[in-house]
Amino acid sequence: MQWQHICTRxxxxxxxxxxxxxxxxxxxxxxxxxxxxxxxxxxxxDPIGGANVLxxxxxxxxxxxxxxxxxxxxxxxxxxxxxxxxxxxxxVPVWEVKLDGDKVLLRPLxxxxxxxxx
Amino acid sequence: xxxxxxxxxxxxxxxxxGNGMVGHHLVKTLVEQGxxxxxxxxxxxxENRPAYDRVHLSALFDDQTxxxxxxxxxxxYRDNRVTLHxxxxxxxxxxxxxxxxxxxxxxxxxxxxxxxxxxxxxxxxIPGHDHENCLVYRTVDDLDAIKxxxxxxxxxxxxxxxxxxxxxxxxxxxLGLETHVVEFAPQLMPVQLDETGGALLRKEVEAxxxxxxTGMKTELIDAGEQHTLRMNFEGQAPLxxxxxxxxxxxxxxxxxxxxxxxxxxxxxxxxxxxxxxxxDPAIFAIGECALWNNQIFGLxxxxxxxxxxxxxxxxxxxxxxxxxDMSTKLxxxxxxxxxxxxxxxxxxGARCYRFQDEVAGVYRKLVVSEDQKYVxxxxxxxxxxxYDTLLQYMLNGIPLPDNPASLILPAGDAAPALGxxxxxxxxxxxxxxxxxxxxxxxxxxxxxCSLGDIKDATxxxxxxxxxxxxxxxxxxxxxxxxxxxxxxxxxxxFEYSRQELYHLILVGGLKSFREVRDxxxxxxxxxxxxxxxxxxxxxxxNDYILExxxxxxxxxxxxxxxxxxxxxxxxxxxxxxxxEITPEKLMTLGxxxxxxxxxxxxxxxxxxxxxxxxxxxxxxxxEELIDAGFETGHAYGxxxxxxKSCVGSTWCRYGVQDSVGMAIFLEHRYKGLRSxxxxxxxxxxxxxxxxxxQSKDIGVxxxxxxxxxxxxxxxxxxxxxxxxxxxxxxxxxLVQLVDRVLMFYVRTADRLQRTSVWLENxxxxxxxxxxxxxxxxxxxxxxxxxxMEVVRERxxxxxxxxxxxxxxxxxxxxxxxxETPDQDIRFVRERGQPRPATEDERSDLIETxxx
Numbered sequence: 007m008q009w010q011h012i013c014t015r016x017x018x019x020x021x022x023x024x025x026x027x028x029x030x031x032x033x034x035x036x037x038x039x040x041x042x043x044x045x046x047x048x049x050x051x052d053p054i055g056g057a058n059v060l061x062x063x064x065x066x067x068x069x070x071x072x073x074x075x076x077x078x079x080x081x082x083x084x085x086x087x088x089x090x091x092x093x094x095x096x097x098v099p100v101w102e103v104k105l106d107g108d109k110v111l112l113r114p115l116x117x118x119x120x121x122x123x124x
Numbered sequence: 125x126x127x128x129x130x131x132x133x134x135x136x137x138x139x140x141x142g143n144g145m146v147g148h149h150l151v152k153t154l155v156e157q158g159x160x161x162x163x164x165x166x167x168x169x170x171e172n173r174p175a176y177d178r179v180h181l182s183a184l185f186d187d188q189t190x191x192x193x194x195x196x197x198x199x200x201y202r203d204n205r206v207t208l209h210x211x212x213x214x215x216x217x218x219x220x221x222x223x224x225x226x227x228x229x230x231x232x233x234x235x236x237x238x239x240x241x242x243x244x245x246x247x248x249x250i251p252g253h254d255h256e257n258c259l260v261y262r263t264v265d266d267l268d269a270i271k272x273x274x275x276x277x278x279x280x281x282x283x284x285x286x287x288x289x290x291x292x293x294x295x296x297x298x299l300g301l302e303t304h305v306v307e308f309a310p311q312l313m314p315v316q317l318d319e320t321g322g323a324l325l326r327k328e329v330e331a332x333x334x335x336x337x338t339g340m341k342t343e344l345i346d347a348g349e350q351h352t353l354r355m356n357f358e359g360q361a362p363l364x365x366x367x368x369x370x371x372x373x374x375x376x377x378x379x380x381x382x383x384x385x386x387x388x389x390x391x392x393x394x395x396x397x398x399x400x401x402x403x404d405p406a407i408f409a410i411g412e413c414a415l416w417n418n419q420i421f422g423l424x425x426x427x428x429x430x431x432x433x434x435x436x437x438x439x440x441x442x443x444x445x446x447x448x449d450m451s452t453k454l455x456x457x458x459x460x461x462x463x464x465x466x467x468x469x470x471x472x473g474a475r476c477y478r479f480q481d482e483v484a485g486v487y488r489k490l491v492v493s494e495d496q497k498y499v500x501x502x503x504x505x506x507x508x509x510x511y512d513t514l515l516q517y518m519l520n521g522i523p524l525p526d527n528p529a530s531l532i533l534p535a536g537d538a539a540p541a542l543g544x545x546x547x548x549x550x551x552x553x554x555x556x557x558x559x560x561x562x563x564x565x566x567x568x569x570x571x572x573c574s575l576g577d578i579k580d581a582t583x584x585x586x587x588x589x590x591x592x593x594x595x596x597x598x599x600x601x602x603x604x605x606x607x608x609x610x611x612x613x614x615x616x617x618f619e620y621s622r623q624e625l626y627h628l629i630l631v632g633g634l635k636s637f638r639e640v641r642d643x644x645x646x647x648x649x650x651x652x653x654x655x656x657x658x659x660x661x662x663x664x665x666n667d668y669i670l671e672x673x674x675x676x677x678x679x680x681x682x683x684x685x686x687x688x689x690x691x692x693x694x695x696x697x698x699x700x701x702x703x704e705i706t707p708e709k710l711m712t713l714g715x716x717x718x719x720x721x722x723x724x725x726x727x728x729x730x731x732x733x734x735x736x737x738x739x740x741x742x743x744x745x746x747e748e749l750i751d752a753g754f755e756t757g758h759a760y761g762x763x764x765x766x767x768k769s770c771v772g773s774t775w776c777r778y779g780v781q782d783s784v785g786m787a788i789f790l791e792h793r794y795k796g797l798r799s800x801x802x803x804x805x806x807x808x809x810x811x812x813x814x815x816x817x818q819s820k821d822i823g824v825x826x827x828x829x830x831x832x833x834x835x836x837x838x839x840x841x842x843x844x845x846x847x848x849x850x851x852x853x854x855x856x857x858l859v860q861l862v863d864r865v866l867m868f869y870v871r872t873a874d875r876l877q878r879t880s881v882w883l884e885n886x887x888x889x890x891x892x893x894x895x896x897x898x899x900x901x902x903x904x905x906x907x908x909x910x911x912m913e914v915v916r917e918r919x920x921x922x923x924x925x926x927x928x929x930x931x932x933x934x935x936x937x938x939x940x941x942x943e944t945p946d947q948d949i950r951f952v953r954e955r956g957q958p959r960p961a962t963e964d965e966r967s968d969l970i971e972t973x974x975x
Contacts, residue, residue, distance in 0.1 A: 017940040021676025022683075024935075027942040035940070038648075051948075056963070057692035058946050062680040066650030069616070075651035077680035077688055082651075 009104070009111040018045075018110065023061035023074065025050050028112055033101055034061035035110065036074065036085060045105060046085035047112055049098035052076045054090070060098065134440055135162030136235030139224055141214045141380065143167050146411030146427035147240030148175030148195050153435040155204045163438060165206045166232050168224065171263060172211040174198050179424055181267060182291050185298040186845050190264045217384035219404055236406055238434055239381065239394060243374035243412035243422070248283070252345030257352055257367040261292040270369060274299040277366030279351055281305070283342060285312040289371035290456045293334055296369065297457070300811055304335040304363065306355070308372075311338055316452070316463040320480065321505045324487045328459040328506065333851065337363070376413045376420055389415040398444050399437045400430050408434045421448055425555040432558065449519060449555065453504075453511045458848075458890065459485075460508035465501035465518045466491055474500050477529045481506075484899060488532035490514070497523055502532070507891075512594035520551050544594075544601035553598055554584035554591045561598055568602045575599050593887075614875065615652040618645045622800065622875045626660050635665060636673040655679050656875045659762055662798035663870045664911070666918035668925050669798075670932055681760035684936065685922050686742055691949055691960040694742060695735040696722070697759035698749050699795065702769040702787035702807070703730025712752040720745055723957045729766030729804065731757060736958050738945055740938045746923045755921040758795065762876070764803045767791040768816070772809030772826070781826030783809035786855070790824070793859065796919040797866065797912075800873040800882075804839075818846045821879040822862055827851070831858045835865055835893070838880035847883070847890050850898065860909065864897040867908035 012026050018037035026033045032050035050058045055078030063074040068091060073082040082091040083098055090096040103112050138154075140147050147167065154161055169175075176193040183193065201208040209230060216225040223233050245260040247253050257277075259269050270292075274280065280296040282289050285307030296303040305312075311322030312329070326336050341358040348354035348364035356362045381394035387403035389395055393415025400408045400416075410430035412422055421427060426448030436443030453462040469476050473494030480487045486506035493500055499517040504510060510532060516522065517531070525531070547553075549562035559582045567581045578599050579586055585595045612621040618641075620628065625644065634640045637657050641649055649657075658677035662669060669675075669682055681687050686694035698713070713732050717724045720741055722734040737745055746756075759765060767790045770776065772783030787807040797803070806817035807824040816839075817823030823834035829852040837846025850861055873882040886892055895901040926932045938945050950966050951958035 013940040017934070019675060019935060020672065024940045025938065027939045027944070055690070057690065058948055059680070059688070059692045062683065064651040064654055064679065065676065066654060067648040068650060070647070072648070078690065080651060
């Protein structure tokens with residue numbers, strides 16, 4: 007799959023998330039300037055709350071794992087794997103994301119590597 | 125008396141007459157001894173409900189129900205194969221046939237019989253005492269009768285200024301009556317207190333608006349002119365009232381003893397020996413109906429000891445009742461009163477030390493033996509902090525320190541507080557359930573690791589609760605000795621409680637989460653500590669919460685300044701101070717709601733909530749609202765929400781102050797204050813309390829002379845009536861106290877802890893809060909006020925700041941790379957308004973679209 011140019015660094019919010027639309031799917035993009043890598047992209051749809059809200063959650067770490075907490079019912083989703091920490095077998099898709107200068111580029115993770123099979 | 129050679133019954137039918145606290149304790153003790161009990165137990169109760177906690181009867185005037193006070197439900201009796209006959213009083217004991225007979229005609233044979241019939245309230249035989257508005261205060265039914273009667277009454281009189289009389293007076297006060305207490309003796313609580321203590325108590329009680337009349341002998345009760353009844357006194361002007369509650373002492377309920385010819389005392393009471401046996405060896409008497417060594421014990425703890433004695437004897441074990449300590453500690457109308465041992469210094473040669481602080485309203489008296497080696501007793505009014513220590517000195521015969529007066533002098537003079545370590549293992553910590561320090565340590569060794577565990581395992585502090593503070597210190601010391609650390613850390617990133625972190629941030633002058641984390645924490649933070657730190661920073665500095673360094677810390681509601689709903693849309697609540705709104709503004713709300721098709725609902729806080737706004741619509745909606753003069757309502761924040769009000773003296777026939785004006789003033793004063801949890805206020809214009817101020821964090825009720833302030837109430841999941849904090853305040857005094865209470869809460873509460881729970885967990889409770897806020901014992905009052913001033917000065921309408929900043933508005937986009945709204949947000953219409961589509965409805969809608 008090709009990298010797609012989604013937005014610029016200007017559109018991101020440091021320490022937090024924004025939503026983007028790629029091929030009709032909603033993606034939550036998180037920008038953590040202190041981390042390496044600084045960008046993370048997972049599905050915006052919260053499978054437990056049933057609404058597109060993960061980009062609006064609080065980012066942090068739980069036992070060293072980078073996570074976002076759903077703003078609806080506060081379950082944590084890993085920014086690296088998309089797995090839900092509280093419920094086994096629940097996860098959200100993950101995208102590959104990188105910065106090219108100030109451009110934010112995104113592409114789907116190969117299906118084999120994605121827990122949800124997206 | 126009994127013949128010691130008589131063979132006791134050892135099995136068969138055990139009949140217990142009376143299901144009060146003591147009767148119940150006997151059943152419970154027997155049941156807990158295991159299945160092997162040779163006794164088949166039958167309990168007969170005159171009341172129509174199983175045993176309940178009579179000591180805390182007045183809690184029924186707060187937020188408790190009779191069920192809350194129940195000691196064990198009827199099902200517990202069934203589960204333990206105890207036959208419980210409720211509402212069927214025993215009227216006769218046939219000793220010849222060893223049978224009891226009830227009013228309902230039930231006959232039950234017994235092999236052993238226990239009388240636990242308790243006592244009845246003494247009603248002096250004053251002519252007119254049998255009027256239907258003359259009541260007593262002893263049972264749940266009595267309380268119901270008092271409540272019913274009070275519904276039509278304006279003024280109530282309690283006859284009797286003792287312990288129970290003052291409890292009853294407090295009940296009348298809580299029911300909103302003008303309350304009077306009439307006492308025959310020249311002072312209040314003549315049994316427990318001396319003249320000085322009585323006078324101090326009187327002053328404190330009068331400050332709560334209760335009228336006290338001492339040295340009054342009632343001669344006649346007849347019809348009144350202004351009120352239902354008139355009380356006529358010997359040599360004094362009469363007093364009119366709508367109801368009278370008699371609480372002039374108790375008398376042992378010994379009528380069955382009298383009927384069946386058991387030996388009675390000269391002034392009543394069924395005579396018992398050290399095994400609690402009556403003159404009939406098959407019959408025992410325990411509790412307030414029993415007369416031991418010419419004494420009636422009118423407290424629950426000695427009754428429990430008697431119950432345990434009888435349980436032992438019935439099981440063929442040694443049991444001995446050899447009297448009981450009558451020390452007691454309680455809170456009467458918010459005033460602490462304690463009496464230890466020989467408080468009246470009646471022992472020959474007793475010497476006294478006295479400490480009196482008329483400013484703080486504290487009186488302490490220490491009674492020591494002639495040789496000044498031991499504590500004989502103590503009297504405490506206004507502050508019972510020394511009670512536990514003094515009681516332990518007295519009970520355990522611990523030698524006095526060199527300077528005995530230091531035991532009752534203010535703590536600043538280095539009172540040698542008796543730490544948990546200083547107590548011998550045998551020291552009784554909980555006298556209701558006879559739990560010693562050794563038993564507590566055994567329970568800790570057995571795996572208990574918290575105060576709650578200990579209470580469950582030993583029942584300590586589950587009776588009168590008087591030993592709660594001492595128990596906590598014994599448990600804490602025990603845990604510490606076992607290397608257990610009590611963890612109240614905020615989360616994995618901060619090894620501090622919220623309160624500790626607050627002080628670290630304040631003292632360190634820290635301004636951002638990054639600084640706080642780098643100085644005191646680890647890791648990146650999480651959804652627990654980030655909003656908590658953001659809230660603390662806001663309480664201290666009150667910066668705009670969406671500054672770049674704060675934005676990632678906030679819950680979504682704070683980030684988007686609106687309340688997220690289940691479908692990811694938001695609701696919008698503009699501030700409507702005190703619920704007062706002009707027709708023009710009301711129409712603006714209607715127009716905006718209609719334009720954006722928002723579901724519209726009136727809130728409980730007298731505002732209007734507009735639901736179903738999508739993220740990208742929020743700035744557009746707010747632009748219109750701000751243009752019309754609205755400002756943000758902070759419904760999204762852990763912060764001051766609304767000040768609800770009734771219409772007050774401006775319109776209402778009954779109002780005595782301008783409640784709306786005060787509510788608007790308070791709402792503007794405190795809007796924007798970030799706090800550990802949301803804060804709700806209300807102001808009522810008179811005692812009818814239409815604004816329901818007593819269910820709020822801060823409640824204000826108008827009086828003829830100013831304002832009464834109530835604090836730490838709550839509606840919601842666990843309702844709690846607010847506590848009356850101070851009375852008849854001027855506007856200025858009111859604001860000063862509210863400033864201090866709020867800031868002290870902000871400083872010391874745990875994260876997401878409402879004021880009600882905060883107060884309940886505050887060591888020292890309401891009294892401590894009064895000391896800090898009113899008496900300024902910590903010397904921080906000026907600091908608290910100054911900090912409130914900072915917060916107030918920096919107030920900004922967060923929506924106006926946001927609307928004015930194009931950078932900030934960038935966040936309110938559905939997608940960074942598309943203008944389209946979120947297609948998954950779907951509404952259907954119900955009762956003429958939109959609502960989120962359910963999952964089924966949504967799939968139907970999407971199909972319709974795709975066709």
